[in-house]
Amino acid sequence: xxxxxxxxxxxxxxxxxxxxxxxxxxxxxxxxxxxxxxxxxxxxxxxxxxxxxxxxxxxxxxxxxxxxxxxxxxxxxxxxxxxxxxxxxxxxxxxxxxxxxxxxxxxxxxxxxxxxxxxxxxxxxxxxxxxxxxxxxxxxxxxxxxxxxxxxxxxxxxxxxxxxxxxxxxxxxxxxxxxxxxxxxxxxxxxxxxxxxxxxxxxxxxxxxxxxxxxxxxxxxxxxxxxxxxxxxxxxxxxxxxxxxxxxxxxxxxxxxxxxxxxxxxxxxxxxxxxxxxxxxxxxxxxxxxxxxxxxxxxxxxxxxxxxxxxxxxxxxxxxxxxxxxxxxxxxxxxxxxxxxxxxxxxxxxxxxxxxxxxxxxxxxxxxxxxxxxxxxxxxxxxxxxxxxxxxxxxxxxxxxxxxxxxxxxxxxxxxxxxxxxxxxxxxxxxxxxxxxxxxxxxxxxxxxxxxxxxxxxxxxxxxxxxxxxxxxxxxxxxxxxxxxxxxxxxxxxxxxxxxxx
Amino acid sequence: xxxxxxxxxxxxxxxxxxxxxxxxxxxxxxxxxxxxxxxxxxxxxxxxxxxxxxxxxxxxxxxxxxxxxxxxxxxxxxxxxxxxxxxxxxxxxxxxxxxxxxxxxxxxxxxxxxxxxxxxxxxxxxxxxxxxxxxxxxxxxxxxxxxxxxxxxxxxxxxxxxxxxxxxxxxxxxxxxxxxxxxxxxxxxxxxxxxxxxxxxxxxxxxxxxxxxxxxxxxxxxxxxxxxxxxxxxxxxxxxxxxxxxxxxxxxxxxxxxxxxxxxxxxxxxxxxxxxxxxxxxxxxxxxxxxxxxxxxxxxxxxxxxxxxxxxxxxxxxxxxxxxxxx
Ligand SMILES: Nc1ncnc2c1ncn2[C@@H]1O[C@H](COP(=O)(O)OP(=O)(O)OP(=O)(O)O)[C@@H](O)[C@H]1O
Ligand SMILES: [Mg+2]
Numbered sequence: 001x002x003x004x005x006x007x008x009x010x011x012x013x014x015x016x017x018x019x020x021x022x023x024x025x026x027x028x029x030x031x032x033x034x035x036x037x038x039x040x041x042x043x044x045x046x047x048x049x050x051x052x053x054x055x056x057x058x059x060x061x062x063x064x065x066x067x068x069x070x071x072x073x074x075x076x077x078x079x080x081x082x083x084x085x086x087x088x089x090x091x092x093x094x095x096x097x098x099x100x101x102x103x104x105x106x107x108x109x110x111x112x113x114x115x116x117x118x119x120x121x122x123x124x125x126x127x128x129x130x131x132x133x134x135x136x137x138x139x140x141x142x143x144x145x146x147x148x149x150x151x152x153x154x155x156x157x158x159x160x161x162x163x164x165x166x167x168x169x170x171x172x173x174x175x176x177x178x179x180x181x182x183x184x185x186x187x188x189x190x191x192x193x194x195x196x197x198x199x200x201x202x203x204x205x206x207x208x209x210x211x212x213x214x215x216x217x218x219x220x221x222x223x224x225x226x227x228x229x230x231x232x233x234x235x236x237x238x239x240x241x242x243x244x245x246x247x248x249x250x251x252x253x254x255x256x257x258x259x260x261x262x263x264x265x266x267x268x269x270x271x272x273x274x275x276x277x278x279x280x281x282x283x284x285x286x287x288x289x290x291x292x293x294x295x296x297x298x299x300x301x302x303x304x305x306x307x308x309x310x311x312x313x314x315x316x317x318x319x320x321x322x323x324x325x326x327x328x329x330x331x332x333x334x335x336x337x338x339x340x341x342x343x344x345x346x347x348x349x350x351x352x353x354x355x356x357x358x359x360x361x362x363x364x365x366x367x368x369x370x371x372x373x374x375x376x377x378x379x380x381x382x383x384x385x386x387x388x389x390x391x392x393x394x395x396x397x398x399x400x401x402x403x404x405x406x407x408x409x410x411x412x413x414x415x416x417x418x419x420x421x422x423x424x425x426x427x428x429x430x431x432x433x434x435x436x437x438x439x440x441x442x443x444x445x446x447x448x449x450x451x452x453x454x455x456x457x458x459x460x461x462x463x464x465x466x467x468x469x470x471x472x473x474x475x476x477x478x479x480x481x482x483x484x485x486x487x488x489x490x491x492x493x494x495x496x497x498x499x500x501x502x
Numbered sequence: 503x504x505x506x507x508x509x510x511x512x513x514x515x516x517x518x519x520x521x522x523x524x525x526x527x528x529x530x531x532x533x534x535x536x537x538x539x540x541x542x543x544x545x546x547x548x549x550x551x552x553x554x555x556x557x558x559x560x561x562x563x564x565x566x567x568x569x570x571x572x573x574x575x576x577x578x579x580x581x582x583x584x585x586x587x588x589x590x591x592x593x594x595x596x597x598x599x600x601x602x603x604x605x606x607x608x609x610x611x612x613x614x615x616x617x618x619x620x621x622x623x624x625x626x627x628x629x630x631x632x633x634x635x636x637x638x639x640x641x642x643x644x645x646x647x648x649x650x651x652x653x654x655x656x657x658x659x660x661x662x663x664x665x666x667x668x669x670x671x672x673x674x675x676x677x678x679x680x681x682x683x684x685x686x687x688x689x690x691x692x693x694x695x696x697x698x699x700x701x702x703x704x705x706x707x708x709x710x711x712x713x714x715x716x717x718x719x720x721x722x723x724x725x726x727x728x729x730x731x732x733x734x735x736x737x738x739x740x741x742x743x744x745x746x747x748x749x750x751x752x753x754x755x756x757x758x759x760x761x762x763x764x765x766x767x768x769x770x771x772x773x774x775x776x777x778x779x780x781x782x783x784x785x786x787x788x789x790x791x792x793x794x795x796x797x798x799x800x801x802x803x804x805x806x807x808x809x810x811x812x813x814x815x816x817x818x819x820x821x822x823x824x825x826x827x828x829x
Contacts, residue, residue, distance in 0.1 A: 308715060332717035346715050349708040351776045360705055360716045363698040371696050413716070 005030045005198050006051075006167055011060035013046055015400070017393070020046040021057070022222035028167065031196040033189060035209045035230070038219035039242050039432040040404025041391035044202050045088050047219075048169045051200075052085040053078035064166070076105060082166035086156050086173050088202070088403045088430070089344050094145035099126035101144055102159045129158040134184045149176045149342060150294045157185060167198040172403065174203060175429045176341070178294050178458045179493075186212050204404070204432045205459075206235050218242055243434050259284040262320075263452045264421045266305060269314030274300050274476045277314070282421070282452045287443060289467030289487075290456045291496055296473040298456045299341055302423045306338035307331040318420060332361060335420035339410060339427060341456070347410040348398050355381035355394035357409055361417045384412040388442070389435065403430040411439060415446065422446060423454045428462060440466050460496070464489045472496055529821055530768055530785045534792065541796035548799055555677065559745075561791030562683040565784055566738040567757055568764035569690045570731030572783045575765055576694070577727045578707035578775025579627060579634035583619070584735045584761060586645035588754030591615045592739040593649050596658035596749030605665045612736045619645060620732025621725060628724035642758070649751040658749040668744035679741055686734065690780045703727060707775025763811070764790055767818040789814075 006028040013021040021043045028034050036044050049055040051062065053075040062069040064081060078085075092101045099122050100107075108121040126140045135154045144152060153176050160168050174182045189199055189212055201213055209216060210230060218226040218241045226241040265281035274297045282288045290298050303309045305316060307325030315322050318335060325331040331338070340346035349357055355377050359366045366376040381394040388408045392401045398409055407430050414422055424443060428436045443466060447453040457463050463470055470487050472480035472495040480495040541548040567584050574581045591612045599608035619641070626637040671678045694700040705713040706723045714720050743749050766772055767789055768782025793814065797807045 306715075327719070328715050329717045329719050338715065340712075340715055345709070346712050349705050349712055349716075349776070351708040351774065352704060356701065356704070360701065360713070360718070362717075363701060367698055370698055372698055372701060417717075 003030055004028070005065060007061075007063040008047070008051075009061040009063065011047065011050065011062070012058045013043075013050060013055065014058055019222045021050070023060075024219065024222075024224045025060075026217045026224060026227060028198050028200065029214075030198055031193050032214045033193065033199040033201055033212055035213035035216040036200055036202045036219070037209070037216055037238060037242055040408075040430075040435060041402040042219040042242075043222040044219055045171055045402060048085065048171055048200065048202070051078070052083055052169060054085075054087075079105070079163060082164060083169070084160040084163055084165035084167070085169040086160045086171060088171040088175075090152055090156055092144045092152060092156055092159070095143060097141050097143055098130075098138060098147070098155050099123045099140040101155060102126045102129055102140075102162050104159070106163055125162070126158070129162050130154065132161065133158055133188055148294060150178065150181060153177055154181065157188075161188070161192075165197060167200065168192065169200045169202075171202045172204070172430055173201075174205065174208060176426070176458075179460070180293070182208070204430065204436075206238060206433065209238070210235070220244060239433055242432070259286070263318065265317050267315045267317075269301075269304060269316065270312050271300065271304050271309055272312055275304060276476050278476075278478060279314075280471060280478060280481075282454065284450060284452060285448050286468050287447045287453045287455060287466055289463040289470040290454060290473060291458075291460065291463050291470055291492055292473035293496060294458075295475065297476040298473055299425055300476075301473070302338055302425055302454070302456060305331070306336060306423065308338070332417060332419070335418075336423070337361065337414040337417050337419040337421070338423045339414050339425055341425040341429065343403075343406055343410055343429065347413075348406060350399040351397055353395050354390070354392055354398055354401065354409055357398055358384055358412045358416055361413050365416065365418070380416060384415070388412055388438065404432055404435060407431050408435065408439075411442070415442065419451070421452050421454070423456070425456045426458065427455060428457075428459075436462075460489050460492050463487075463492055530782055530789065530818075533818075534785055534789050537789065537792055537796070541792070541799070545796070545799050548796060553795070553799070555680070557788065557791050557795045558680045558683070559677055560795060561787045562679045563738045563742050563745075564757065564760050564764055564790065565683050565787035566686055566734050566741070567731075568761040568783050568787050569686055569780060570727075570734035571758075571761040572765045572768075572770055572778055572780055573690070573694070573703060573727040574634075574731050575762070575770050575772060576707045576775060576778040577703045577723060578710060579724065579727065580638065580762070580772075581620075581623065581728065581731045582635065582638040582758045583623060583641040583645055584731060585754035585757035586642045586649065587616055587619045587732055587735045588739040588742065588757060589649040589751050590619070590645045590652070591736045592743045592749035592753060593653045593658055593751055595740070596661060596743060597652075599662055599665060600658065600660055603662060605662055608665070609740060612740055613733055616732040616734070616736025616739070617729045618732070620729040620735075623732070624725040624728035627728065628721040646751075653749075653751045655751060657751070659747070661743065661747060661749075665744055666747060668741065669747075679745075682737065682741065686737065687780065687784050694780050699723075699726065704776050707777075709776075760790065763815050766815065766822075769822060771822070786818075 004027045008027070009025050011021050011024045024047060038044050046055060050057045053073045056072055093104070103122050103126060108118045108125065110116040110118045123140050130138055130140070133154055135151070138147065138151050138155065144155065147155065153173065157173060173185060177185065192199060203209060213230050215230055216228045216233070216238065217224060218228065218238065220242060228238065261284045262281045263284040267279050268277045270276055278301060292298055300309065304311055305325065307327050307330050316325060317323065323334045325334060325336065344350065349360070359377050359380055363372060366372055366380055378394060384390060388411070390408050390412070391405050398406055401409065411427060427443065428439055431439060443453050443455065455463070455466050464487055467487055470482040470492055471478050472492070482491055482495065547553055571581060571584065594615060595608040595612035598611050599605055623638055623641055626632045627634045668678055673681055694703065702713070702718045702723050705716065705718055706720045710720045742753060762772070764786035765778065765783045768779065768786030770778030770783060793810065794807060797810065
């Protein structure tokens, strides 16, 4: 670590009604990993978008290696200055191939004029970039839209690595990655540090911060509230400065549901290709966790139950009755809801307002006959805003909320339906520590009111915290069932990594 | 230092708000107002009651089609076949009125045909997943061709006298045609902003996959918007028939483009579904009719009229872009 690379000096940025970044100053050392921390909506992404040229600041200076950056610069110019970014929301072009995405605007050329792209070289180098991340199963000729979410994230990371960067911003790079992939990313980060490249790392997973970061800067409500040395701080100290209060460790123990009544079950369900004869059941008041590696087909299972994909064979029953879910509409009518893991493309209508999104799953609830009641819509929004601490007005477009607040809206949407079974696919993706505990509590409250919940998660800690019982899946089959005291992080980890049942 | 900053920030927010209003919701009203001011200065007859009535009557055919078009565009699709639907419905219903002598039968058949042609478009888009642009481009020729074949290229003349009442009749000093237009817009406004169906249309247009996963039957939504478009086009066909006192297979040529223009001038987004307002479309249609009417009064040649229309559409889209940048 030698000297300062980059300095922020009194940066301000205001959106209508929100001071997103309010006078932030700090500097970044060469070859260091600086963690940028703060609760949902603190202004982290906004500050980073300013640095990467995606947003313009209202005032303040950015100084990179003694050069003052102009007030207005494009993302392309930022790139040429050596600023790379991995956005919180994937920014890949889904109709282009993996290789084309990785080298977008940066393509290797055969001749300079006219600019003819050297596809052969591009593919080779793209493959090489992915191999650096130990990704071997992604075809560089594949269209990005055909990749799984984690693989898309790896491509996004490879894209940032493919350019010559002095500093790489990583805005929640691991939210859709599993433990194993996160580890590979960290190996790469350590390698980058050795090359004297600086990293700005945003994450709500504090364990990651302690593993990878050298120092941390903490934002709250747009302001910089603390600068810490990772070696000399603790999780509690970080949480306290993030939230401005001590977080009571919500120990989520409560009496495990004693009900023996089976509420929901599937028998021998299959789709055409991935899932083979899955059977399991969930009791009333119970929360069932489902764990597994990427490719375990957990999301596919959820979509099948919800009627989003076609059921080839098998039975689904709720409250002792066999139900048919040909479409999501049927499923909702039958009392089943599904929170998609893919917030941007499947879980939300980004262009519509927050309140519009929340009520969408159950319009009759806010209507008199066929006419929707604005009053009821506003009431509904207010109750969730308060319950879930959503930062933002009801009439703002969801795309203008911070990532974590978007996720809260996506959850509120499903709590709004009077469902009997809710399937949460990665429910806390991108939400801060405080909100995480609140969401667990909401899931628990929902289940304990005579319903059932299924939680699909790649975070082992989450599975252990929230579930009464855990199923482990691998390659489209259920391999383990963990009950009672077996529902702990070590056992879950072992079952996920050792494939096949014992 | 910091207080200074706050003051300037508040000012800039106010400025932004004002600009937002000027270029946003109010913008189209202001545009229409400015246009009318210019014309009334240039020509004394422009502001006469008779001429204002004329403008409304002239805008009705386009406005009614554009209302349906707005539904389709908000849902994320497009309907290029409206001009041809207009031609085919008027030919067939005109024939029926003449042969049976029953105006009401003709009207019923026209509405039914409009809906069915919309359903035909809808089936390809909603159930077979064809792009609406291609489907309605194809049916534009299909329906137009049918109108030519059915009529042998001849205009249908000699409509029953009773039917002419539609063009000439008034209620409370206001022509039937204007009443029909206003009632249709009232209904459309109600559907889009108050009914559950409206929410579903916006949601489908914004992101149809996430709408589907929220339990919205997006196929039904698409069928409905295309049927609405077809049905309103049939209404427009009847009005045009009554005004011209004939039905013609060449009628309605390029009407789809004028309807799209009205929606776009009114702030509906062609590139991104889920954005648009029905009131904007009405003003957009009146704006277009005003422009055409004023230019005719001022004796400007129709060549110039087209040129000016082009400029107006570009300005409207430019304002829309500017507004998005502001917010
Ligand atoms: N385009 C925008 N228009 C209006 N407000 C915005 C816009 N982008 C962000 N905001 C607001 O600015 C604030 C800061 O948002 P930002 O995305 O920077 O938060 P964040 O710290 O990254 O949060 P998270 O951890 O949830 O990702 C939020 O209140 C958000 O609603
Ligand atoms: Mg963020």
